[in-house]
Amino acid sequence: MNKLLIIVLSFLVLIGCKNENKKGVVQVEHQQEEKQKSLVDFFLPMEPQGELISEGIWGAENVLPRDVKNGLEDPKLEKWCYWDGRIVKDDAGKYHMYASKWNQSYNHSDGWHIGSKGMHAVSDNIMGPYEDKGLTWPNWKDGIGHNVIGLRMHDDRYAVVTSELTPGEIFVSDNPNGPFELLGPIKVEDPNGFGMGLARYSNPEQPHYGNMSNVKVMLRPDGKYMIIARSTAPMISENGILGPYKIMGDRIYKKYPNLPQTRNEDPTIWHSGGLYHIVYNHWPTKTSHHFTSKDGIKDWVYRGIAFKKGESKIFKYTDGTINDWQFIERPTAYVEDGHVTHFIFSVIDVKKGQDRGNDNHASKIVVVPFDGEAFDKYMQDLVSVE
Structure with a gap:
């Protein structure tokens, strides 16, 4: 009888231990789920560079009040709408934004593809305000420019890139203030078994047939130049910034059939924490x-949604005020000391078709701080257990 009691008690203890173990596993799994983060979790509140205001400036209620000194804008719409942009820091500590602009008398759709010009602005603070210094290459095709970005080359010269409205060109200068001279067109000559449509518009019925689009150029740590354009296909040059570039792979999302396979655009690329990162936008879902x-x-690995309109409150000030921009496009990452410290976005307050020109709606460039050190640490920990 005592032996039977001992056996029963032992069995009950064993069952209890299994249940506790199972409970412990569930708790661990739940904790792991709670720890899962995405890129949007590392954006930081924006410290206003001036008073948040609503009176006397353009914009729908969803973007008021706001800091007109953040980034680059024409707050009273006296002349310009702004778009694109990447920030470059010079040796004196000033910040140079190379972007595009068009006269606010255009509606948005006409402005970007008829009136867009490459421009340059300067600030003492990465957050702004940026002072518009004028066109970047005024003597080349009347300053035409779109998808405009800037960078420092491996030889420390300053480079500005334009595409979409033209085949894809690079301008260079020894001075961040210019003058910028045309270095030449970007060359992509080796498809490497892939379609050349990954590099340029390949359909003659497309309005910008033969042009590159959404070109982002990055200096790789190995001394090569890398381009990610609209398709997100990686392209590498071992012979300088103009190329020739070799297509190294297909669209990075192609092996993920559950993700949208069309209507993707605006990729940005950077290297930090030992990893290459790409963020791109699926514009119909604003994701x-x-x-x-x-x-x-x-071996591009999907890390989830970076940010999504309606769910991600990126444009939040330190006092809790939120600007809910209607379209959030053209992201670029600013990297300093090995980590992303800020993101730059092109934003518009209403649907693009509702910006009629000579009205109270427009676009601007916003700068948002980012905790790149914490982000890189998180990504390194994530990759280490894969």
């Missing part, structure tokens, strides 16, 4: 997706 790769060429 941006995040991928990483260890070599920037192959």
Whole structure:
């Protein structure tokens, strides 16, 4: 009888231990789920560079009040709408924004593809305000420019890139203030078994047939130049910034059939924390997706939604005020000391078709701080257990 009691008690203890173990596993799994983060979790509140205001400036109620000294804008719409942009820091500590602009008398759709010009602005503070210094290459095709970005080259010269409205050109200068001279067109000559449509518009019925689009150029740590354009296909040059570039892979999202396979645009690329990162936008759903790769060429891993209109409150000030921009496009990452410290966005207050020109709606460039050190630490921890 005592032996039977001992056996029963032992069995009950064993069952209890299994249940506790199972409970412990569930708790651990739940904790792991809670720890899962995405890129949007590392954006920081914006410290206003001036008073948040609503009176005397353009914009629908969803973007009021706001800091007109953040980034680059024409607050009273005296002349310009702004778009694109990447920030470059010079040796004196000033910040240079190379972007595009068009006269506010255009509606948005006409402005970007008829009136868009490459421009340059300067600030003492990365957050702004940026002072418009005029056109970047006024003597080349009347200053035409779109998808405009800037960067420092491997030889420390300043470069500005334009595409979409033209085949895809690079301008260079020894001075961040210019003058910028045309270095030449970007060359993509080796499809490497892939379609050349990954590099340029390949359909003659497209309005910008033969042009590159959404070109982002990055200096790789190995001394090569890398381009990610609209398709997100990696392209590498071992012979300088103009190329020739070799297509190294297909669209990074192609092996993820559950993700939208069309209408993707505006990729940005950077290297931090030992990883290459790409964020691109699926414009119909206003959703941006995040991928990483260890070599920037192959094995791109999907890391989830980077940010999504309606769910991600990116444009939040330190006092809690939120600006809810209607379209959030053209993201670029600003990297300093090995980490992203800020993101730059092109934003518009209403649907693009509702910006009629000579009205109270427009676009601007916004700068948002980002905790790149914490982000890189999180990504390194994530990759280490894969």
